[in-house]
Amino acid sequence: xxxxxxxxxxxxxxxxxxxxxxxxxxxxxxxxxxxxxxxxxxxxxxxxxxxxxxxxxxxxxxxxxxxxxxxxxxxxxxxxxxxxxxxxxxxxxxxxxxxxxxxxxxxxxxxxxxxxxxxxxxxxxxxxxxxxxxxxxxxxxxxxxxxxxxxxxxxxxxxxxxxxxxxxxxxxxxxxxxxxxxxxxxxxxxxxxxxxxxxxxxxxxxxxxxxxxxxxxxxxxxxxxxxxxxxxxxxxxxxxxxxxxxxxxxxxxxxxxxxxxxxxxxxxxxxxxxxxxxxxxxxxxxxxxxxxxxxxxxxxxxxxxxxxxxxxxxxxxxxxxxxxxxxxxxxxxxxxxxxxxxxxxxxxxxxxxxxxxxxxxxxxxxxxxxxxxxxxxxxxxxxxxxxxxxxxxxxxxxxxxxxxxxxxxxxxxx
Amino acid sequence: xxxxxxxxxxxxxxxxxxxxxxxxxxxxxxxxxxxxxxxxxxxxxxxxxxxxxxxxxxxxxxxxxxxxxxxxxxxxxxxxxxxxxxxxxxxxxxxxxxxxxxxxxxxxxxxxxxxxxxxxxxxxxxxxxxxxxxxxxxxxxxxxxxxxxxxxxxxxxxxxxxxxxxxxxxxxxxxxxxxxxxxxxxxxxxxxxxxxxxxxxxxxxxxxxxxxxxxxxxxxxxxxxxxxxxxxxxxxxxxxxxxxxxxxxxxxxxxxxxxxxxxxxxxxxxxxxxxxxxxxxxxxxxxxxxxxxxxxxxxxxxxxxxxxxxxxxxxxxxxxxxxxxxxxxxxxxxxxxxxxxxxxxxxxxxxxxxxxxxxxxxxxxxxxxxxxxxxxxxxxxxxxxxxxxxxxxxxxxxxxxxxxxxxxxxxxxx
Numbered sequence: 001x002x003x004x005x006x007x008x009x010x011x012x013x014x015x016x017x018x019x020x021x022x023x024x025x026x027x028x029x030x031x032x033x034x035x036x037x038x039x040x041x042x043x044x045x046x047x048x049x050x051x052x053x054x055x056x057x058x059x060x061x062x063x064x065x066x067x068x069x070x071x072x073x074x075x076x077x078x079x080x081x082x083x084x085x086x087x088x089x090x091x092x093x094x095x096x097x098x099x100x101x102x103x104x105x106x107x108x109x110x111x112x113x114x115x116x117x118x119x120x121x122x123x124x125x126x127x128x129x130x131x132x133x134x135x136x137x138x139x140x141x142x143x144x145x146x147x148x149x150x151x152x153x154x155x156x157x158x159x160x161x162x163x164x165x166x167x168x169x170x171x172x173x174x175x176x177x178x179x180x181x182x183x184x185x186x187x188x189x190x191x192x193x194x195x196x197x198x199x200x201x202x203x204x205x206x207x208x209x210x211x212x213x214x215x216x217x218x219x220x221x222x223x224x225x226x227x228x229x230x231x232x233x234x235x236x237x238x239x240x241x242x243x244x245x246x247x248x249x250x251x252x253x254x255x256x257x258x259x260x261x262x263x264x265x266x267x268x269x270x271x272x273x274x275x276x277x278x279x280x281x282x283x284x285x286x287x288x289x290x291x292x293x294x295x296x297x298x299x300x301x302x303x304x305x306x307x308x309x310x311x312x313x314x315x316x317x318x319x320x321x322x323x324x325x326x327x328x329x330x331x332x333x334x335x336x337x338x339x340x341x342x343x344x345x346x347x348x349x350x351x352x353x354x355x356x357x358x359x360x361x362x363x364x365x366x367x368x369x370x371x372x373x374x375x376x377x378x379x380x381x382x383x384x385x386x387x388x389x390x391x392x393x394x395x396x397x398x399x400x401x402x403x404x405x406x407x408x409x410x411x412x413x414x
Numbered sequence: 415x416x417x418x419x420x421x422x423x424x425x426x427x428x429x430x431x432x433x434x435x436x437x438x439x440x441x442x443x444x445x446x447x448x449x450x451x452x453x454x455x456x457x458x459x460x461x462x463x464x465x466x467x468x469x470x471x472x473x474x475x476x477x478x479x480x481x482x483x484x485x486x487x488x489x490x491x492x493x494x495x496x497x498x499x500x501x502x503x504x505x506x507x508x509x510x511x512x513x514x515x516x517x518x519x520x521x522x523x524x525x526x527x528x529x530x531x532x533x534x535x536x537x538x539x540x541x542x543x544x545x546x547x548x549x550x551x552x553x554x555x556x557x558x559x560x561x562x563x564x565x566x567x568x569x570x571x572x573x574x575x576x577x578x579x580x581x582x583x584x585x586x587x588x589x590x591x592x593x594x595x596x597x598x599x600x601x602x603x604x605x606x607x608x609x610x611x612x613x614x615x616x617x618x619x620x621x622x623x624x625x626x627x628x629x630x631x632x633x634x635x636x637x638x639x640x641x642x643x644x645x646x647x648x649x650x651x652x653x654x655x656x657x658x659x660x661x662x663x664x665x666x667x668x669x670x671x672x673x674x675x676x677x678x679x680x681x682x683x684x685x686x687x688x689x690x691x692x693x694x695x696x697x698x699x700x701x702x703x704x705x706x707x708x709x710x711x712x713x714x715x716x717x718x719x720x721x722x723x724x725x726x727x728x729x730x731x732x733x734x735x736x737x738x739x740x741x742x743x744x745x746x747x748x749x750x751x752x753x754x755x756x757x758x759x760x761x762x763x764x765x766x767x768x769x770x771x772x773x774x775x776x777x778x779x780x781x782x783x784x785x786x787x788x789x790x791x792x793x794x795x796x797x798x799x800x801x802x803x804x805x806x807x808x809x810x811x812x813x814x815x816x817x818x819x820x821x822x823x824x825x826x827x828x
Contacts, residue, residue, distance in 0.1 A: 006743040114804075252800075263803045266810040270797070284798035291802035300802055329420040363807040364778030370800050371785035383684075384698035386666075386784050388705035388714055389677045390528075393777040396680040 004089070031055065031217035033237050054239050054276040057214050057227065058269060061207035061245035061260050063087040066110070070171035071203065077171055082181060083201040086115060095202070104199030105129060108184050110168050111205040112139040114292045117151065119202055120160050121295055131161040131196050133168050133186055142290065143301050144339055146320060147355045154297045161196075165189035171201055207260055209246045222248045224258040231282040233272035241276050243268035252285035252374065253304055253350065254312055259288050289370045291363045298358045300366035303351030303373045306341055315344045318351075321406040323399040325360035327391040334360050338403035342379040344411060349379045352400070361393070365400055379404045379411075418503070445469065445631035447651050468653050468690040471628050471641065472683060475621035475659035475674050477501040480524070484585035485617065491585055496595055497615040500529060509616070518542060518613030522598050524582050525618040526553040528706045531565070533616055534574050535709055545575040545610050547582050547600055556704065557715050558753055560734060561769045568711045575610075579603035585615055621674055623660045636662045638672040645696040647686035655690050657682035666699035666788065667718055667764065668726055673702050703784045705777045712772045714780035717765030717787045720755055729758045732765075735820040737813040739774035741805040748774050752817035756793040758825060763793045766814070775807070782814055793818045793825075 015022050025043035032039065038050045063085040070077050077083035079094035082102060086095065098104065107123050109116050112134035120130050132155060134141070138148030139155060139162060152162050163186065170185040180197035187193055209226040211219070219235045219242070220228040226248040233241045245260035247268065264286050271281045291300035309316035318341040324333045336356035342349050352369035356362045372382055382404035389396050397405070429436050439457035446453065452464045477499040484491050491497035493508035496516060500509065512518065521537050523530045526548035534544050546569060548555070552562030553569060553576060566576050577600065584599040594611035601607055623640040625633070633649045633656070634642040640662040647655045658679035665671045678700050685695045705714035723730035732755040738747045750770035756763050766783035770776045786796055796818035803810050811819070 118804075261803070262810045263800065267797065284795075285800070287800040289800045289802045291804045291807055293804055293806045298804075298807065302800070302802070358806070359773050361775040361778040363802045363804070364775040364782060367782045367799070367801040367812070368778060368785055370802070371782055371789075374799055375785075375789045381698075383681065385781070385788055386677065386699070386701040386703045386716070387781040388703045388716070388777045388784070389675070390532075390705045390707055390712075390777070392707045392772070393705055393712065396676045398781070 004092070007089075028059075028213055031057075031213060031237070031240065033217050033240065036239060052239070054241065056269075056272045056276055057219075057235070057240060057242040057246065058244045058265075058272075059210040059213055059242075059246045061087070062210045063091075063204075064206045064208055066168075066203065066205050068110070068168050068171060068203075077173075077182075077201075081173070082199065083171060084203065086119065086202055086204045087207060095200075098200055099126070102181075102199065104181075106131070106180055106198040107200040107202060108133065108182075108196055108198040110201070110203045112151075112162070112164070113142065113204065113206065114140075114290065116202070116204045117155070117292055117294050119204065120155060121158075121293065124158055124160060124295075128200070129159070129161075131163065131184075131198060133163045133166050133184075135165070135167045137165045137189070139164060140292070140294075140299055143299055143353045143355075144305060144318070147299060147337060147339065147353055150297070150337065150355045151294055151299055154294050158295045163188070163194060166194060207245065209258065209260070211246050214240070214242060214246070222256060222258065224248075226258045228256075231285075232275045232280060233268055233283060234275070241272040243272040250283055250285045252287055254308070257286075257288075259286055261286070261288075261290065263289070284374075287370050287373055289366060291366055293358050296358050297355065298360070298362040299353075299355045300362050301351065301353045302366050302370040303349070304341055305339075305351055305353070309341055309343070309350045314348075314350060316341050316350060317344050317407070317411055319403075319407040319410045321403045323402040324395060325356060325399060326393050327395055330391040332392075336360055336362070336365070336399045338399060340379060340403050340407040342407055342411070347378040347380055347408075347411075349373050349377050349382065349404070352403075365398070368398075368400055379407050418506070421503075442473075442627055445471075445627060445651070445654065447631050447654065450653060466653070468655065470683075470686045470690055471633075471649070471654060471656040471660065472658045472679075472686075473624040473627055473660045475501070476624045477505075477617075478620045478622055480582075480617065480619050482524070482582050482585060482617075491587075491596075491615075495587070496613065497585060498617065500533065500616055500618045501621060509614075512614060513540070516595075516613065518595075520545070520594055520612040521614040521616060522547065522596075522610055522612040523616045523618065525620070526565075526569075526576070526578070527556065527618065527620065528554075528704065530616070530618045531569070531706055531708050533618065534569060535572075535707065538572055538574060538709075542614070543573070543575075545577065545598075545612060547577045547580050547598075549579070549581045551579045551603070553578060554706070554708075554713055557713055557767045557769075558719060558732070561713060561751060561753065561767055564711070564751065564769045565708055565713055568708050572709045577602070577608060580608060621659065623672065623674070625660050628654070628656060628660070636670060636672065638662075640672045642670075645699075646689045646694060647682055647697060648689070655686040657686040664697055664699045666701055668722070671700075671702075673700055675700070675702075675704065677703070698788075701784050701787055703780060705780060707772050710772050711769065712774070712776040713767075713769045714776050715765065715767045716780050716784040717763070718755055719765055719767070723755055723757070723764045728762075728764060730755050730764060731758050731821070731825055733817075733821040733824045735817045737816040738809060739770060739813060740807050741809055744805040746806075750774055750776070750779070750813045752813060754793060754817050754821040756821055756825070761792040761794055761822075761825075763787055763791050763796065763818070766817075779812070779814055782812070793821050 030039040106129040108131040138145040139152040168186045185195045227242045244265035249259040251257045289302040306318040334357035339353040341351035387398045444453040520543040522545040552559040553566040582600045599609045641656045659674035663673040703716040720732040734753045748771035753767040755765035801812045
């Protein structure tokens with residue numbers, strides 16, 4: 001049984017052995033850019049000023065709290081009631097407390113993005129009856145609806161009650177005698193009212209950058225509220241770097257965007273650290289590469305979807321196809337569903353979306369596509385890549401290459 | 415239960431519907447380059463001359479028959495005895511006949527390359543007791559011995575009797591009363607004689623190009639006997655193209671080599687066909703990317719190993735490291751063993767070798783490395799790739815990126 005402590009990459013002792021002084025239970029309150037000082041308060045409110053030569057801001061993101069009656073207002077429902085936002089370790093501890101102390105039989109998850117899907121998977125495996133509500137027309141709205149429908153089918157196959165195109169309007173304590181502790185009221189896209197009675201409510205509808213500290217010191221923010229940084233992770237403030245979920249994300253195809261992801265945060269943090277020590281390393285940029293496991297399946301994307309490519313000034317063509325993950329004559333093969341987006345004019349590969357079995361190497365197949373987009377390859381040139389083949393694990397033309405060839409055929413013979 | 419017919423990509427009817435005339439049981443005997451004619455014989459020996467405008471030669475490879483007493487000479491042991499070479503469909507049918515008609519309890523496989531390993535896996539699963547003999551010091555000699563030792567350990571874990579550094583010298587019929595039908599005699603690297611009594615012998619020690627037809631017509635051959643072609647798959651003979659296991663392989667780092675692989679043959683065949691119709695497409699080159707499943711594990715490689723890099727004029731450094739296939743706190747993680755070869759001077763990534771669980775996405779991880787080498791990336795730049803992450807399937811720095819970072823550390827702090 002893994003412990004939550006295992007989530008940490010390093011122990012306090014390991015960090016301090018490397019020369020880092022770790023100040024826990026300490027909140028950064030104000031950056032004084034002129035004096036190069038940081039005002040902090042400790043656990044009991046005592047103030048202290050720390051001088052710096054270089055400062056790296058990594059304040060991350062905070063959960064979006066949607067306007068739902070019962071979540072906002074003077075006396076909102078919260079963790080002690082069994083209504084949880086989910087972003088930090090503290091949020092997770094609170095959910096674990098609810099699970100252990102109240103043994104809820106049912107849960108409703110507001111949101112069917114990456115985190116919401118992972119929670120549906122985890123809570124179902126834990127034995128809870130799960131309802132998932134998504135305001136947009138399909139589950140996992142970061143992929144095209146055709147693949148999102150496959151995600152929804154996998155949720156439903158495992159007993160999850162999925163309500164798409166449905167907005168939660170109110171969460172309230174149920175009357176005694178009700179099946180669950182809460183009544184969640186929602187409205188479907190056709191205006192129909194729906195409600196569910198559940199014991200636990202999770203609200204996971206995304207995050208926004210936690211940029212107030214830097215902004216108060218004069219840091220420029222993007223329209224999304226993220227701290228503006230250059231590709232060396234420098235803010236507009238002298239000697240102040242920033243990285244992670246609190247900053248704008250340089251996207252290789254879109255320019256500045258906001259895509260808070262762990263992979264990006266790791267890269268940016270490493271660059272900010274190196275440059276704070278005098279380096280000039282640049283963040284190469286994100287492609288928004290993501291993968292999520294949903295029970296026995298996985299969905300992944302990299303690069304641009306059709307409408308994003310239009311916004312970015314391309315003339316995209318998106319073609320869906322399917323192929324075997326490995327030769328079908330070898331036992332245990334599964335179909336992989338692929339959507340390839342390329343530019344009609346230049347032939348350039350712009351984006352790939354994948355859906356398939358969790359053992360169909362979906363995560364690393366999207367990485368092959370991400371590597372190709374990174375190098376601005378054309379869809380046609382994907383067939384030039386020398387990819388591996390053995391019948392139990394692939395095909396002489398990998399599923400990605402077969403999908404690329406289907407795209408090229410569709411372009412010339414629509 | 416899959417049928418052997420499922421191995422075919424297309425049926426005769428599908429091929430002929432596309433306008434191809436398929437002539438089965440027909441052997442190409444002579445190319446008359448001047449007259450642009452091909453002399454063929456049919457199943458009963460009847461000769462016919464077929465005119466062509468463009469000719470594509472795809473005569474493939476033939477099995478190497480090693481100098482082993484009992485395999486060579488005037489009356490060699492063969493398929494009707496239960497001693498098999500393994501390359502063609504006909505070879506497979508012969509083995510299936512031996513398996514079905516003689517129900518052998520034991521098999522000895524000469525060779526521990528890709529095909530030999532696959533046969534050890536398949537015959538063990540079929541219930542045979544398998545001995546595997548490899549002349550070179552370790553199993554799977556196309557990867558470094560450290561990873562080959564892991565391959566051997568996996569074979570042994572499944573009961574395969576592995577004899578490495580051992581050369582088979584003689585195969586003979588056993589006397590009646592012997593445990594098996596054959597006595598296989600071998601000599602270990604230290605000179606010790608070893609022998610095994612088995613019911614079935616498989617000899618899989620590689621292939622050589624089947625280039626006689628083209629050579630007789632004047633085609634230039636490489637020192638390995640493969641037909642010389644340019645990157646458009648043109649031979650030196652006018653209007654004669656060649657592709658697949660019978661031709662030299664353009665390697666992106668080595669130049670001309672001979673690496674008969676299905677993936678390469680598919681690419682070359684497509685290019686030869688397109689160019690025979692007037693195209694000018696070029697073969698982008700091989701990196702020798704390969705993967706093989708051995709029971710529950712997989713081994714893979716792409717690019718150059720240390721000694722190959724030296725031969726190619728690089729100053730390589732090869733560093734082995736290990737990482738989790740996905741976050742260890744999520745159940746079911748396995749370690750991946752990686753060997754990264756890079757150039758000390760330029761920092762360029764030259765090769766990657768991987769060993770890990772069959773569900774650790776080894777095949778597609780090697781493909782990410784192959785894509786990086788294809789684009790001449792440095793080892794350092796691998797960390798710039800925007801690869802996917804979710805705890806059940808990866809880490810924020812993928813195993814490949816962690817291995818690249820270890821290589822860079824080793825280069826600067828040996």
